[in-house]
Amino acid sequence: MTGRSDPRLVNRLRAFTAAAAVFSAAVGLSSLAGWIFRIPSLTTWGAGPVTMVANTAACFVLVGASLWLVRERDNQFFAGTRKLTARAAAVIVGVAGLLGLTEHLFRLDLGVDQLLLTAPPDLQIATTRPGLMSPITAGAFLLLGLALLGIDWEPWRAGRLAEFCALAAGGAATFGLLTFAFDPHIYAAHLSLALPTGVTLATCSLGLICARTESGLGALLCSRCLGGMLARRLLPAALVPVLVGWFRWRITVAGIYSEWSVVVCSSLISMSLLGGLIVWAAVAVDRNEAGQMKAEETRERLAAIVESSDDAIISNSLDGTIIAWNRGAEKVFGYSSAEAVGKPMQMLIPPERDNEEPEILARIARGESLEHFETIRVRKDCTYIDTSVTISPIRNSSGVMVGASKIARDVTEGKEAQQRLAAQAEELANSRRALEAQSLMLQSVLESMAEGLVAADAQGKFVIWNTAAENILGMGAVDLTSEAWPEHYGLFLNDTVTPFPSEQLPMVRALRGEANTTEMFVRNHKLAEGAWIEVTAGPRKTKDGIVCGGVAAFRDITQRKADEQEIQKLNDELEQRVAARTAQLLVANKELEAFSYSVSHDLRAPLRHISGFSKLLVEEFGSALDPAAQHYLERIQAGTQKMGLLVDELLNLARVGRHALNLQTTGLNSIVAEVQAVLQPENEGRQVEWSVAELPEVDCDPVLVRQIFQNLLANALKFTRPRAQSVIEVGCQKKEDGRPVFMVRDNGVGFSMKYVDKLFGVFQRLHSADEFEGTGIGLVTVQRIVHKHGGRVWAEAEVDKGAAFYFTLSAVTQTESESKSNGATAGAQS
């Protein structure tokens, strides 16, 4: 199949060949049937006296069979039963024709015509010898046999020979047909043909010609080229002379018109028909030419585009040879067109990518196309370049791939720019992700807050309104002016009924630039019970300090309010109770004071009287009394004195309890010195060694602290009385969280630590009154004073080894201020 054939025409020609074969066989068979069953119409088709003889009919069957078998080309000349059968049929037909012709030429009677059937006498009309085929038919069969035999035999252009034979056979048939057409009743002996014979012969000849479309007339008829088209259009012109001739003959026979007018008319008809055909053909040729010119122009434009492109456009054949190379390719790869065309594509591919091209070709062959395939190519100067290659297959008109076209672009620079862009894009994407993450975080922070948070722009339009805000207020953001907020959200002043003045709303104030914290009451259809909220609002400002919105955070303080009210109530109750208790205490205190007042007056007075009068009794009547009476009076005296002492000390203890602390910064050494002086009479006639350390200044009540030292030092003197040398030590240690611990130690009789618990009990004594006088109140008084100062007192002792008393005063030591003043002094001195 060559490129110029039109496949549709080829198929039509083949179909015609097949139809011709079937027709031939059918006519032959029907004619035979006509002979056998004596049906003359089957052998004459009812036209004229000439019949198709039996031999002719048999030959048509054979021709039809042979043509059917050879209608497909087969290069194996003598191979296959099919071919052999075809050849055999062809030979028989040829021989039959040859024999028939021989009989006619040499007037022989070889009996061939009687071989099949003996023509009945009534049918043997219009023939010299009944059953003998006409010489034209015989010649045509000879030619057909030769053509069928040599149809595929092409040692010396045999195809053409077959066509000549077929044409000649066709011509003979046409002669017969024309004769018949002009006057079927004219009987030209030896030359007449039966109508079926003529038609079938012509059909078979045409079928033979159409059987081969590869070359010769068949190829011409189905060609898409100009020649084929002209042949198809102009061949019908061959019928023109027939028509004209037939016309002239009919006119002449009828004798209606003169000869010259007939000539004129037929010439005119010939001219018109031929001229029309020529014009028709010329128009087609012209249109074809115009189309080709247009195609050429398009091609040239495409070529120009290819040439002017900056991209390299290359095409290569299937084996990888470069066959086209544009100017862009010269620029990209450095090779000129002359250098490149005819060279292998491989020269553009780096050695390490050697296997790339075969893979590409394989993919292209599978019908894929590669677009913007990024790879590396090598230039003439051996530098490597980044290229983006688009590869697509080149196919011929039949769709077969014959090569590949490649468009390559140098993207080395673009690649760098692309990398920069990619980096920027990456950076952008990163910052966007970071922003997104941040915004997500803010969002989740906002949503997870227990506080309601809302933000508005400068116009008071809300831009943030978190879930907590919605929960606390019972509703979401609305696009209303601030004047409408109190009503919409149900905001009230602290009295819970007066609508909150909109100009005083925290957010409105924030938008005015004021930061503020406000409490308000909210009650709306969602919060029927109402809720207290505390709102903290402030302005949002731009970098230049211009207010661009406001933020308000608020929380539900309903519970807190309730708690506060509860606390207030409890506090009120407590205050009332405290007041009541205080009043009670005041009364009790008053009573106590009155008691001790009267004790100090009323209890002492009788004692004085007993003491006084018993003394007077001794003084004034002593001589009259016997010694026992005098002794009793002395005992009364001692009793009253002891009683007086007890009363005094008890009163003292009570006074200490009532005494309000009057804290003053006091140097303890001076107090100790005063007490020592007071106790001086006790030292009379005794060896007492005092050891008083440097004591700090402390904040204390000097009157009470004096009492402490008085009691402790008096005790020390008292209990060291049995010692030949009394040693009394007053010291101070820094202990107990930096607070000073004061100490009074003696070498007296001491006491057993077993009884240390009793030491600070009222009227508790560890020594008998005979050994050491005392009331058992002194240490209690000491303890009370120490406790009043927030301090602590304790004792350590051992029998006969002395006792040590320690105490602290919680008041802050003055060491710091002391050192400060010292520093100041030192500064002043220097």
Added chain:
Amino acid sequence: MNSGNLDILLVEDNQDDIDLALHALRRGKLANNIFVVHDGEEALDFLFCRGAFADRAFDHPPKLVLLDLKLPKVNGMEVLKQAKSDPRTRTIPIVIMTSSKEERDLVASYNLGANSYIQKPVDFDQFRETVKTIGLYWLVINQPPVVEDSGHLVGRAHDGR
């Protein structure tokens, strides 16, 4: 009742105390011109020369008043206050002599202008010594602001017997 040229006005409600005080003063040779009143009202009447003492004259005040604080009717503190707040009686030395050693009494007495404050000791010897010392000091050693006549006027004078 003439009570001019009086040495001591003893304001004391308790007879035991009066006896012991007089005994002590007598022992100190100071019991010559002593007048005793038994409550605050009487003391005020005496000092302001009114009531039973209307015939007294302000120009003959006692040289010393020994004033107990715990008194019937008007207490000693009130007597002290009125005596020290009137210019006619302000200069009379008043010594508080009481059983109490209450600090507030002490402070209040001095604030009201008491010239001295003495707690009566339980021990009679000490008491006697104290009274004697006071008498000596105020009647002998101390120079009073007003020079009085040397007349002897005794109303209900006690001699101890």
